[in-house]
Amino acid sequence: MLTLERANELLATTTTEPHLILHAKNVMYAMGGLAKHFGEDENHWKAIGYLHDYDYQQHPEEHLDHTAGPLKEAGLTDEEIRAILSHGYTLRNDVEPHTNMEKSLFTVDELTGIIQAAARMRPLGITDMEISSFMKKFKDKKFAAKCNREVIKKGCEMLGMEVKEVAAICIEAMKEHYAELEIGPKA
Ligand SMILES: [Fe+2]
Secondary structure, eight states: OOOHHHHHHHHHTTOOOHHHHHHHHHHHHHHHHHHHHHTOOHHHHHHHHHHTTTTTTTOGGGTTTTSHHHHHHTTOOHHHHHHHHGGGBTTTBOOOOOSHHHHHHHHHHHHHHHHHHHHHTSTTGGGGOOHHHHHHHHHOTTTTTTSOHHHHHHHHHHHTOOHHHHHHHHHHHHHTTTTTTTOSOOO
């Protein structure tokens, strides 16, 4: 089973850009929060979250086309590779999310981007961010416009949850790591 330590080692072989590593960490902690919600293995979900954009820095135009081969060789299971591939459903491939882990990853990839952007606007960062204020940003399509609301809504629908419910879980999980995620109070 993919461990956090191994995910770290593997991502380090392909990814050096700080903003990509920060994104990987955002997704990692959000996945940890959702794993806890579903009563699943937090460290395993975090490891998958951390590694999900394995080939992005090297192949932004062919994202996820350079993932299955190397990760299979690195010892990931078919289920783990499928979970990573499925976050590109409709965007990069036709691997439809089936499990809660896959649906969660598909959702939080975009959702954490809006959470990060919203937290960065606030003097105290994520530390005092309420779900209601986040939802205002979510509904404002011009805010963090690159983060695809339709994907997030579709992911939540797959999970059978409301956006605000999933977002609240992610915010709580990310809050615990505000310093590492650089979304704490402004100095
Ligand atoms: Fe991502």
